[in-house]
Amino acid sequence: MTTPIRFELIKTCRQTGARLGILHTPHGSFETPMFMPVGTLATVKTLSPEELKEMGAGVILSNTYHLWLRPGHDIVAEAGGLHAFMNWDRGILTDSGGFQVFSLSEFRRIEEEGVYFRNHLNGDKLFLSPEKAVEIQNALGADIIMAFDECPPYPATYEYMKQSIERTSRWAERCLKAHRRPNEQGLFGIVQGGEYEELRRQSARDLVSLDFPGYAVGGLSVGEPKEVMNRVLEFTTPLLPADKPRYLMGVGSPDSLIDGAIRGIDMFDCVLPTRIGRNGTVMTSEGRVVIKNAQYARDFSPLDPHCDCYTCRNYTRAYIRHLIKCDETFGIRLTSYHNVYFLIKLMEQVRQAIREDRLADFREEFFERYGFNKP
Numbered sequence: 566m567t568t569p570i571r572f573e574l575i576k577t578c579r580q581t582g583a584r585l586g587i588l589h590t591p592h593g594s595f596e597t598p599m600f601m602p603v604g605t606l607a608t609v610k611t612l613s614p615e616e617l618k619e620m621g622a623g624v625i626l627s628n629t630y631h632l633w634l635r636p637g638h639d640i641v642a643e644a645g646g647l648h649a650f651m652n653w654d655r656g657i658l659t660d661s662g663g664f665q666v667f668s669l670s671e672f673r674r675i676e677e678e679g680v681y682f683r684n685h686l687n688g689d690k691l692f693l694s695p696e697k698a699v700e701i702q703n704a705l706g707a708d709i710i711m712a713f714d715e716c717p718p719y720p721a722t723y724e725y726m727k728q729s730i731e732r733t734s735r736w737a738e739r740c741l742k743a744h745r746r747p748n749e750q751g752l753f754g755i756v757q758g759g760e761y762e763e764l765r766r767q768s769a770r771d772l773v774s775l776d777f778p779g780y781a782v783g784g785l786s787v788g789e790p791k792e793v794m795n796r797v798l799e800f801t802t803p804l805l806p807a808d809k810p811r812y813l814m815g816v817g818s819p820d821s822l823i824d825g826a827i828r829g830i831d832m833f834d835c836v837l838p839t840r841i842g843r844n845g846t847v848m849t850s851e852g853r854v855v856i857k858n859a860q861y862a863r864d865f866s867p868l869d870p871h872c873d874c875y876t877c878r879n880y881t882r883a884y885i886r887h888l889i890k891c892d893e894t895f896g897i898r899l900t901s902y903h904n905v906y907f908l909i910k911l912m913e914q915v916r917q918a919i920r921e922d923r924l925a926d927f928r929e930e931f932f933e934r935y936g937f938n939k940p
């Protein structure tokens with residue numbers, strides 16, 4: 566079987582163990598560690614494919630659950646798949662929908678066969694199974710698709726977590742059997758197990774034995790302290806094959822991206838840049854700026870003095886504050902553009918630091934300037 570997804574390991578940072586790699590996909594090859602902007606409803610909110618390309622986005626995310634409900638995976642398939650539908654000819658990854666069921670739908674029942682829940686838009690009863698989640702993703706046509714998993718709430722008891730990961734491993738096997746396009750779409754397994762090392766080991770063992778072309782670390786960025794996430798990564802990533810890509814789901818903030826790369830993660834996704842951008846919060850090299858604050862009313866400097874993005878080269882804090890205060894759509898386009906650009910450029914700096922074997926030094930410099938080390 567010709568696997569459509571291949572990870573090429575270029576080098577490992579001598580200071581930290583972080584990896585510099587290339588993710589080869591049917592829609593191009595992209596350097597890792599990489600940040601993947603999220604396009605839930607087949608658009609990275611307010612940004613065009615041309616803008617995403619000019620800022621260097623390679624792989625973007627979309628989602629089984631949302632597109633199943635609207636417009637329907639059949640319509641996307643008739644359009645020729647997600648790439649044609651949204652006019653994006655680089656990489657696409659779709660999440661399997663499990664997480665969205667748990668985060669969007671209040672009523673739900675998990676059974677061996679799948680999850681029963683209600684449509685968060687109209688309350689209709691719905692059912693999603695490993696087979697259904699793979700069928701939808703096969704129809705959507707992303708380059709990377711995700712196994713249907715349970716992302717347990719945090720915290721969860723050891724007993725609950727053990728039952729859950731064993732069912733998630735059985736579901737992973739069902740996803741492999743249901744996958745109809747293995748030569749065009751790489752199916753990634755998702756390791757679960759919460760903060761329990763023994764369960765992370767069991768979950769990784771089960772999934773590695775199924776020989777997926779890539780692996781995600783799931784069940785994190787669900788409210789646990791950062792130290793817990795870092796500890797879980799420290800004992801989980803070494804369990805995954807070094808020659809396969811590792812994707813940390815739902816992460817994240819600038820400090821978590823750097824700390825995840827240091828612990829061997831190659832791929833990240835997070836709604837943060839566009840979500841906080843919509844309420845006027847921007848990430849800058851000197852920390853977060855809440856542009857609505859009165860202090861920026863007469864501030865004619867760029868959002869970030871060290872940023873060379875379209876927003877920072879052409880507009881001032883005072884102007885963007887004015888647009889956001891007046892609910893002008895152009896305002897959230899400018900903040901969203903800057904925030905996505907900021908994380909994509911941050912990963913470029915991380916990759917350069919790995920090339921120069923100085924990612925630990927870069928972490929110190931970045932944390933100091935961003936204000937993460939402030940007591």
Ligand SMILES: CNc1nc2c(CCNCC3CCCCC3)c3nc(N)[nH]c(=O)c3cc2[nH]1
Pocket residue numbers: 603604605626627628660661662663664711714715716755782783784785786787814815816834835836
């Ligand atoms: C925010 N924190 C977090 N996200 C997680 C996610 C979602 C990752 N982001 C996907 C996008 C979300 C918006 C729509 C488009 C897809 C997780 N997904 C799965 N399948 N399993 C997790 O354990 C899992 C765990 C996660 N933790």
